Amino acid sequence: MGQTASAPASRAASPLAPAWLDVPQDLNALEPKMWAHDVERTAGGELTVGGLGVAVLKERFGTPLFVLSEADFRRRAREFKDSFDAAFADVCGGVDVYYAGKSFLCSAVATWVGQEGLRLDTASGGELAVAAKAGLAGELIGLHGNNKSDAEIVRALDMGVGRIIVDSLDELERVARIAAARGTDTPGTGPDGGEAPRAKVMLRLTPGVHAHTHEFIATAHEDQKFGLSLAPGTASAGFVGEHGGTEASAAEEAVAAAVDHDSIELLGVHCHIGSQIFDPEGFELAAVKLLTFVAAMRPAYGAALPELDLGGGYGIAYVPGDTPRPPAEIARALAGVVRETCARLGIDAPRISIEPGRAIVGSTTFTLYEVGTIKDVVVDVPVVDVPSENDGDETAVRRYVSVDGGMSDNARPVLYDADYSVALASRTSSASAQLSRVVGKHCESGDIVVRDSYLPDDVRAGDLLAVPGTGAYCWALSSNYNYLARPGVVAVDGGSARWIVRGETEEDLLSRDMGA
Known part of the structure; x- marks a missing residue:
């Protein structure tokens, strides 16, 4: 980046500065x-x-x-799409990249997202309204949220969104009920008298992977509001009594319930381990845990689970010491883990999707x-060494x-x-x-x-x-x-x-x- 030559600034560090903050060699330089x-x-x-x-x-x-x-936004969006498509070409034919609209959304951004070949992840009726204003096709939109209103669910179904990410057993029942009441599972109500589409659902799971991030933006540990637990023993007593075994998880119970609903088309499972993450190990461990779960669900409940969303949360540089990973590097590492794990489990790789937001727009x-x-x-x-009589x-x-x-x-x-x-x-x-x-x-x-x-x-x-x-x-x-x-x-x-x-x-x- 261009800069104007100038006399070097003083290198005297302030004793009040945090340990990670160095005095810049040149105050005019741009990182x-x-x-x-x-x-x-x-x-x-x-x-x-x-x-x-x-x-x-x-x-x-x-x-x-x-x-x-705008040029930088489009460039970063394309880089994610191209990098992940290339890395996963031999795994599952490419990746669906959903831009996480919660990071920043307006109708112009939604338009750019569609033009660059991405999809859009929304988390409210308002964000759905922005997507509609931009003219984004419903099948390119996902709806998140841990407490969706009935009105938001109805709007998503009316728009024909590509997936509703269900966050709890209660919500799964509400989506199924609303979809059934709208006749979405009744033959003769669809185009040309055919069967109308069912509610397309993914289940958000909490794999128990702890991201190294702030407590309020770490979203895959057990003690938080999001998702269905993979932990053994978290299924309801009723489910355990019906299916036997005390090691069943809430995630397993949700899969079984979704399969039983005629008004639900169960696409797959989803996880999001946190935000502003630089360490790749959390993403890779989450992928292994979810793929292992996917492999177990077909023989147990006849659930194919053809799609797997590995979320987002990739970090960006806010200060000079931050070390974001390029999309191509992230993609190659994740593709390697998915490829190896699917081979070990003896399953076909599901269609992978991801949800970068900050990493594109930040x-x-x-x-x-x-x-x-x-x-x-x-x-x-502040005193940082051994106390002395001169302290303070x-x-x-x-x-x-x-x-x-x-x-x-x-x-x-x-x-x-x-x-x-x-x-x-x-x-x-x-x-x-x-x-x-x-x-x-x-x-x-x-x-x-x-x-x-x-x-x-x-x-x-x-x-x-x-x-x-x-x-x-x-x-x-x-x-x-x-x-x-x-x-x-x-x-x-x-x-x-x-x-x-x-x-x-x-x-x-x-x-x-x-x-x-």
Whole structure:
């Protein structure tokens, strides 16, 4: 990525900095793995995306602003599709890649997903509505959720979604009942008087694989709300009494129930072990456990289970030390495990699907902010060595750089202790490095955008800062706390920019206020 040559910044590390944070050799350099491929600096030092400078973006659209590279999104989507198709060509003929819409979704993104040969994973009626607005074919859509309403299930069936991912035995019964009541299993109600399609269902299972991630985004251990357990002994007493054996699992009970329903077409099983994962072993272990389960279900209940979804959760780089794996590397490793396991079990490989979201959209986007207040705070240096009589005497300065957004446009630091990076975007600087904390304008002490980063010492009010890696779960989790209008999202492509989600106005904020 391009940058302007400058005098080297001071290498003095702050004693307040976390151990993982190094002082950059060059404060003006951009770490490629954290940014869209078409982000660079001009000769004058301004950050650009797709050839368009941040000053123009601020003038036209204001700040704070989510800036998304359309070309980078399409490139990452194609890379997942092409890499997994190539790796699994001899295993199951390719892979169905479902973009996880919960990470960031609007009708433009849903359109790009379809154009690049991907499918769309949704998790609510609202996300289904976005897919419908984009004109995405129903068979290319999946519906997730641990507590789907009847209305959401009906909407999914009306749209002809390709799969409903069922999360519990109760939900399986509701889907079967709703599908049966609509006549979906009654001959003569389909096109040309034929049999109407049944509800296409996958079962979400919890394989008990623990991902190394934050507790609230690890979704395959037993003590959480998602999925049907593979653990022996988790089936209901009624199922055990009918089928015998105390080692039956809730997952096995769900397969048996689905097979018994005429209104259900059981496609297969699904798992998702967590989010922001770099270690490949969790994905591979989950694949082995689910394939072993699939192999056991045909002789036990006559369930072929022709499809297997291995979820998503692939990590991206938020800070320089993060080490995301390229899609091709992930695909080759998973294909090897599926190929070997199916051969050992003596089964044909099911059709594999995956659900990347953050790994596609995360690094396509940065948030653009304008600097306001700057404040230096003297802080006691934490004791890390053997206590001495001088403990507590050492202090250091932490700089608080306030911007015109905050936790309303990025809730992840306060929710998950998530770390981000930041760059001076409107110019370069030869000033020394100053440990800084980028904070928002909300009435909360936890309103932190970037907890720890080095910025040039001469950052001042009016400068523009860019925080990379905000494409996933930032706009999606945004709020109107303190009655701040949520920022819009601008897509940049080929030197032009356009709203794909308009920024809110005060009129929007007041439009639902019904008065006294």
